[in-house]
Amino acid sequence: MEKSNFVDQIRIFCRSGHGGPGKRHFMRNKLTALGGPDGGDGGRGAHIILKGNRNLWTLLHLRYYKNVLAEDGEGGGDNNKTGRFGKDIVIEVPLGTIARDEETGAQEVEILNDGQEVIWMPGGKGGLGNSNFATSTNQAPEYAQPGLPGLEGWKVLELKVLADVGLVGFPNAGKSTLLSVITAAKPKIADYAFTTITPNLGMVEYRDGKSFCIADLPGIIEGAAEGKGLGHRFLRHIERNSILLFLIPADSNDHRKEFDILVSELEQYNAELLHKQFVIAISKSDMLDDELTAAIKKELPEDIPHLFISSVTNKGLTELKDMLWKVLNTPVDPE
Template sequence: MERSNFIDYIRIFARSGHGGAGSRHFMRNKLTAMGGPDGGDGGRGGHIILRGNAQLWTLLHLRYFKNVLAENGESGSKNNSTGRDGEDIIIEVPLGTIARDEETGEQELEILEDGQVEIWMPGGRGGLGNSNFATPTNQAPEHAQPGEPGIEGWKTLELKVLADVGLVGFPNAGKSTLLSVITAAKPKIADYAFTTLTPQLGMVAYRDGRSFCIADLPGIIEGAAEGRGLGHRFLRHIERNAALLFLIPADSADHRKEFEILVSELEQYNPELLQKEFVIAISKSDMLDDELKEAIAAELPQNIPHLFISSVTQQGLMPLKDHLWKILNK
């Protein structure tokens, strides 16, 4: 159920509206037998618009929204009447959504703010009626423009979770437990790999009423950059985080190797991730004495800060918050 409620990738066929044709018409009434041109312009085709909504956290509501077809503009008519514009389609998306063209992979839009409105696929312009083409030498133009076609194609919407800090670690490293202790989030916790199948967000209450956002992300395994395990479905969410907190359990067989594997997977996926701030937290540290802590600290890279924490006894959690806050507010 958890997996079905979090959708972070949607593929749709979208088409903006065609512009209405301009009218080729001449004034005719009981008082005017041979009037001049009075054909009106066609209406604009409907746009397809993306709008950011901070109340959404998943693309679930678009799961069955496979064909997005905006309305065509209305043709112009007599008496210089302009056709009605096609109705726009507004798609509400969570913050952190990226719109891409499926064929080229090109990023077309990015929604990061609540209420942000962007025209994703503009509708075609309406054609000009024949009244626009009257000249002193051609007072009865027979020509009117057709409307411009809309834009169509297969598109993708991809959600990358927005959080200040991302929790990174192997499955069952204690990330969900830590999140449940330092925030009000209630992630699923159990003693088996891949308990977390979707990103979980929580707000960490800090000193003087301040706070920051932390995300418990699905665990990495070796080969995640090639798509093994949850693969890219997980790794894309790390790109948004300002800092990465590597959680390595105290009972790991080789703490340094575990950290190096995690970093290697990030580098293979996107080398720019290595420019982020790293912090190492050794979880389940309530089982360690001072001598064991010194031995583990000697294994870890000396250029990356590390802390010993325990979610069960809440050991070291306030120093961890202090350190993360310092990084986020450099």
């Protein structure tokens, strides 16, 4: 079985560094037999930092990175010397990565911009040395603080593809073929279900040097919202797209029913997806005559832009680019 280089979710154990302990020490040298407290503070434990990198498109490089253990801070020294800080660990991730706590499911970090750095798991604070506790009534404190512990736990890194347009449809609706024609992407194409099991991204060259990003996403089946088929793994990527382009093949038995099933699966997964902008394209329309085209038009929702295309004959592809560009650049009225 072919192994995919696209990894969109990984589970790792993380522990940030513990803070170094403060030093309990009193000044002693040949000139000073009983000097005051001079114990230094402990160093901070190392942070675990997430950093966005636009040149990454998968979490593959972290697949075998199962344990992320950051360095502890160094203990405080004599003569009020602060211990060395632990060396921070920087984990580079693709744009669109979300970090969650596995136990609670709570989202902790979201990386959307190139070069964006977020302290995901802060290191423990170093303890104070005994010199910090000297007072007029206690000039020789015999205690210092221990460092604070770092954070630890099982974490999940999740990638949601960033694209302007997401292709939505049942398996074999023609999404991969369309992407291969209107972009430079070369997705795997075959006439069996789930040829696409990972998202493929492509840039659509528009007029005057303009472009937009389109994603061929794995096909939906009924029950996807319940995790059937590729289920949640697919639907997660749809959340990032500005436009959802519903691709329905001309040879479908019931075009409206197919559209309604797709919308229903999106709603069950996340009702907010219904607030995105929808466009419908009837693929493989080179096999239609005028009478069949008119019949299909009557089935489609009147309030959603639609058009008939063929990736084989290039029918309607220029009009599709125009429509997508127009929708992308039309402000949405707040409701």
